[in-house]
Amino acid sequence: MPLLELSNVSKAYAGTPALRQVDLKIEAGEVHALMGENGAGKSTLIKILAGVVAPDSATIRMDDRLVSIDDAAKAHRLGFRFIHQELNVVPSLSVAENIVMGQRYPRRAGIFVDWKKLNSVAADALRRLGVTHIDPRVKMASLSTGDRMLAKISAALLSADGAPARLYVMDEPTAALTREESEQLFRVLNEIRAAGNSVLYVSHRIDEVMALCDRATVLRDGQSIDSGMLSEITHDDLVAMMTGRKVTETYPAQVAPPSDETAYEGHGLSVRKGEILGLAGLSGSGQTELLRRIFGRPASAWRRGIAYVPKERRSEGLVLTRPIFENITLPHLKTHSLGGAFLAPGRERGFATSMGDDVKLRATSTRQLVQQLSGGNQQKVVFAKALSGEPDLLLLDEPTRGVDVGAKYDIYSVIREMTAKGMAVILASSDLPELLGLCDRIAVMRNGSISIIVEAGLSEDALLNLCYGRATHSEAA
C-alpha cells in the first residue's frame, strides 16, 4: 500500500497549464526523487501538497483514504513536512525561534516562553544534522545562506507534538549546501527511510539523486513522463528522460585560450581577458564579500563594464513584481531608451527576448512577471540581465543554483562564447565539479582572504583538501 498516491493533478496559471494530469505514487520507507527541467512543475506539485496552491483538479489518497489539503495546517496534520525551494526565514528572529516556529513554544507556568528549553530543543534539532557551529540564540539574519538552509532543514526534522511526521518533502535542499553538509543531510534521510517514513526529493544534481534515491518520477512540460526504480537506469538515461534529448557533456569545451592581457587586477587577484577564474572555499570563507568588493559601487561598476550575478536571486537579483524584460534591461536602461529619457518598451522587449533565448529562458512572454517563473527560470533572468551589456568582467556568485542540467550546459556555452570574445569571469561556487569543469585557475579562500591560487586540472578531492587547508599546493599538484 503506497503511503501517498496523487492522481490526475492539474493546475493552470491564468490559462497556462503548469501541471497536466500528473500522477505520483510514494511508497512508505522510500526516498522518491521528483525530477524535471526548470518550469516542469515540480515546485507547483509540492505547493499543492503543502496546501499553499489550490489545484484545478486532484485526487489525493493517503494510506488508501481520500484526503483533501486545504491549507498549510492541514498538510502539517497529515504528517507532511516541507522545505520549500525559496528560503523562507524570519531574519529578525533567532535561529531557535525559526526552528520551533511551526510548533508551540516550550512554556513555563503555561504562559511564559521557556527560552532555555527553546534553545536546547533547537540545538538538538541542529545536532541531528550534525551541525554544532550555529548558535541557536543568534539572529537568523547573521547566518550565511547555507546555514539558513541547515536551520530550515532542522525545523522540518524537528519532531512535532500531535502529528507524527510521515513524509518529508524537500525542494532543492542541497542547492546552498557544501558537500559535507549535504552528506550529513543524506545520512538523516537514510535514517528516515530506515524508520519507515518517506521523502519526496527534488534536486538538479543528478549524481546526488542517483546515489540517494530509490525511485524517481520525471515531469516534463507539466506531465509525468515516467516513474521507476533508479537502480535500473543510468545517469544519462535520466537526463534524457527529463530533457527529451541526449546531453552527454556536462561542461562545454573551451573555444579559445585566454589572452595575456589583464582584464582586472586588485584585491589580491588578477584575471586575464577571456579567462575564467574560480573562487573556492568553505561556507563563510568570504567569496561573496570579495566579489562585492571587486564590484564596488554598482552604478559605476555597470558603467565600467562589470556585471554581477548576486547569490540571492530573490532578495538581491530580481524585482519580482516587475516583468522579465524590465529586469533584464534595468542596468543599461538608458541605452534601450529614446534619448536616455523616454522608454521604448517595444525595443526593450525585442532585446530581452533575444537575451532570454540565449539562456534558454522559458516564459510565456517577456511581459510575464518574474515572480510567476519557476526558480530556475528566475535564475536565468538574473543571468540574462548580467550578460545584457556585453560586460568585460563578469562576477558570478553561485550562478547556476537551481538551474537544470540542460540549461546549465547552455549557460556555460554562452559564457564560453563570451570569454572567447575577451570577457573575463570570476566565478564563486560551492559546486566543486563546476569550478573544475569551467575554470582556468582557481583561487582558494580561507578566513576571508585568498590562501592560494592553483591552475585547474586537479582532482575534486585535492581541491576540497585545499579548501580545508589540509594540503599544500605541491601535494595537491
Place this chain on the structure above:
Amino acid sequence: MTILTLLRRFGTLIGFVVIVCYFWAQLPDTFMTARNWLNITQQLSMLIVVAAGMTIVMVMNDFDLSVGSMASLSGIVAAMLFSFGYPIWLAVGIALLVGLLGGLFNGVLVGLIGILPFVATLATLTMFSGAAFVVSGGKTISGRVIPEAFGNFARQGIEIGPLTVPNLTIVALAVVALVWVLLEQTTFGRRLYAIGGNLEAAHLSGVPVRRFKLIAFSLTGLSAALAGLLYASRVASANPTQGSGLMLNAIAAVFLGMTMSGQGEPRVLATVLGVLILGVLDNGLTQMAVDSYVRQILVGAIILIAVSFSSISKAKRS
C-alpha cells in the same frame, strides 16, 4: 475565473461606477451635469495635485506626511510676499521653490541619512507647520494684500463651447499628465518602480537609489506647494493650517488606486480615480442632504465595500 480576475482588477472601479449611477438615479437633474462635474474636478484639484505628487514617492514604497503642512506653508509664503508688494510671478515662484527645497530636505533625511519616512516626514510636518505659523504670526492673511489677479485665477477658466473649464481643473490635469509621463514613460519612472519593487536589487543593478529619492521627494514637495497655492487662490487668503486636511486624503487616494493595479503598485491614473471616489461621495451625499455625521459613516462604509470586491478575490489562494 475571468469574472474573478475582472473583479480583482477592477473591483474598485466597478464600485465607483455603481456609486455614480446611484447618485445619477437619486439626483437626476443635478448630479450628472457637466456643470456639476466641472465643479467636482475644481473642488478636487488641490487634492489631485497633492495625491499625484504623493504617488511619486509611494512608487518607491516611501511616503510623505508633510505635504499638508507644506501646502499651508507655501500659501503663507506667497501671501506674505504679496503683502510685501512682490509681484505675483515672483511670490509664486519663491513659494514653489520653498516646496522644492522642503521636499529636498525630506529626501536628504530619508535617502541620505536613512531615517524612516514616517519619522522623517512627521518631523518635517511639524517643522513646516511651525514655520507657517511663525511666518504668518499665526494669522490668516486675506483681504486687500492678496492681489486681485491671484484670487481671480481660481475663479476663471477657459471657455470651451458653452462650458467654462476652471483653471484649477486645467492645472490639475496638467500635473496628472506630467506625473503620468514621468512615472510611466521615462527611464526615471521605470527605475522608481524598480526601487519600490526591490530596493536592494535595484541598487545592485546600478540604480542610483539615493539620488532618485532626493529627486522624488523634491517633486512631491513641489506638488504640495503648488496645491497650497491653488488652495490660497481659491480661498483668496492663506492660513497656516489650511492644507492640513490634504495629507491623509492624498495617501488614502493613492492606496485606493493601488487596489486597482495588478501588483498593488501605485499608478497615477488610479490615484486620480481614488480622489474622484472620495470627492464624488462627498458631492453626492451632500446634494442628497445626508446628515454630516451619518455621511461620515457612509463614506467609510462605501469605501470599504468598494475595496472589498478587489480585496476578497485577491485574498483567495491562486
Place this chain on the structure above:
Amino acid sequence: MTILTLLRRFGTLIGFVVIVCYFWAQLPDTFMTARNWLNITQQLSMLIVVAAGMTIVMVMNDFDLSVGSMASLSGIVAAMLFSFGYPIWLAVGIALLVGLLGGLFNGVLVGLIGILPFVATLATLTMFSGAAFVVSGGKTISGRVIPEAFGNFARQGIEIGPLTVPNLTIVALAVVALVWVLLEQTTFGRRLYAIGGNLEAAHLSGVPVRRFKLIAFSLTGLSAALAGLLYASRVASANPTQGSGLMLNAIAAVFLGMTMSGQGEPRVLATVLGVLILGVLDNGLTQMAVDSYVRQILVGAIILIAVSFSSISKAKRS
C-alpha cells in the same frame, strides 16, 4: 566599530538622555523633580496606552489609523451611558467592549477580507468618528452627568512615601507591562513577530495568520478604548473629537522606538521611550516658555537630530 554599533543601537536613547540633561541644566529647580516626572507620565498616560496597543499591530507590519477616533468613541459611549444612569463599571465595560469589537472589525477587514491596513483603518477612522458624532449629537458631554467618581479617578493616585503616583500613570504602566509580556514572553507574541518578519514564512510554518490578525487588531482597539476612557476621566467630559490627536503621535512613538531595535522591529519598551521623547520635549520647551510656534519647529528638528544618530550609522554599508 563598537562605538558605531552602540550609536546605531542606542542613538535615539542617547539623544533622549541629552535632551533630558539639557532641560535639567536649563531648569535646575523644576525639571528634574519627581513631581514633574509624575506629571509628565500622567499627561502621557493616554498616549502610552494607545501606543502600546499600536505596537501590537505594528509588530505584524500593519497599522491602525482608527485608534484616535476609537478613543473618542469610547469616551462618548461611556458618557452617554452615564447620562442614562448606568453605573460606572457597566458603562466602562460597554465602552471597552465597543473598542474590542471595533478592533475586531478592523481585524476582519485586514485579516479576512485582505484590505490594506491603511485603507481599512482610514475608513473605520471615519466611521468611528461619525459614530461618535451621531451618538453624542456632536456635543460635548460634561458636567453633572459625568459621575464624580469617574472624574476623580484621574485626579487621584496611590501614595508611595511622600509622593502620589497618579492612577493614570499606574494604568499606563500596567498596560505596558501586559503588552510586554504578551509580545516578548508568549508564543502568541513571538508568532506576531514572525508574521511581521516574514509573513509567508510564518504562514508556511503553520502560523494561523488570519486568526492572529483578528486578535491583534482587537487588542489594539481595546487599548484605544481604554485610552479614551482615561482621557474622558482626565477632562471629566467627553467630546467626539478628543482622541484625534493620539493617532499620529502613537504611530510616531512606535517608529521612534523602532530606531532602537536591532532589526528595526517594534518593541513596546522602545515605544514607551518614543512617547517619552515626544512628551519631554513638549514639557521642557513649554517650561522654558518657548513660543508655541517656534516650539513646533524645535520639536521636529530635535527628533530628527536624535534619530539621525542611529540612522546614519545604519545607512553605512556594514
Place this chain on the structure above:
Amino acid sequence: AKVAVITPYLAQPGTQFYVEAFQGVAGDKGWDVNVIDTQGDVAAVISRIEDMVTQNVDAIVINVDPAQVQAGLQVAADAGIPVFGMDAGADPLLVTNVTSNGYQMAAETSTYVADRIGGTGNVVMFIFDAFPPVQVRGVIARAVFGNYPDITILDQVTPDVSDGGIADSRAKMEAILAANPEPGSIAAVWAAWDQPALGALQAIADAGRSDEGIVITGIDANPQARDEIAKGGNFEASVAQDFHGIGAATADAVARVLDGETIKQRVIYVPTKLITVANAGE
C-alpha cells in the same frame, strides 16, 4: 423653502447651539434645512456652496470667515442666491452677518482679570490666532494688559485644538506651573475661549495650587465652564454669547429676505453677558 447651513466648525459647542436654534425656527416655518459640516476645511465650504447653488437652494447660511470663501459667495451671488453670515464676518457679498461682538467680550474678560489682580502680576494667555473671531479676542486682551505697566504676560500659548483643547492646554499649563513654582508667581490665566481655561483649572487644582488665588477667565460660557464658575473656584468669569439668539436672529433675517424685504444692517449684534459666580447657575 430650501436652506443650507454650511460650517467647518460644527463640532464646536457654540456652533451646535446656534445651528440648533436656527433649525428650531426653520422647523416652525417649514423650511427644508441641510446642515453641512466640512470638518475644518475652509476650501470645502466653497465646494459645498457650489454644490448648493447646483441644487438651487433658496438661501445659504455660512459660519466661516467670508473673506476666505469669496469664490463661493460670488457663485451664489451670480445665481442670485442670498447668503447670510451666522457668526461669520462682515462682507459685501453677505446679506448680513449675525454675531456677538468679539472685541467687547474680550474687553470684558480682560478688564475683569486686570481689576481682580489689582493691575499687577503675571498673566498666562491662551490664544488661537488662526481662527479670525478668536484672534480678535487676543488682540484686545493684549491691548488691555499692555495698558497696565505692572502686568506681565508670562506666556502666550497656542494649544493643540485637535483634541478639543482641554487636554493639551492642561499639559501646557502643568509645564508652566512647574516652571513657576512660587506661590503668587502666576496671578491669572486669560483664555480666549473656555476649553483652555478648563484645562488650566484642572492643572492648577492638580498641582495643589487652587488656594493661591489664580484668576481664570474664559469666553463662551459653555456648560462645563458654567459648572466650574458656579463652584466659586479659580475659574471666575466667562462671557455668554447668546447662541440661541444668534441662531434665531439669523433665521429671522433669512425669513425677512425670503419675504422680499431688504436688510440694510451689515452686521446684526446679539448682546452678550458676563457670567460670574453670581449668575452662573441661571
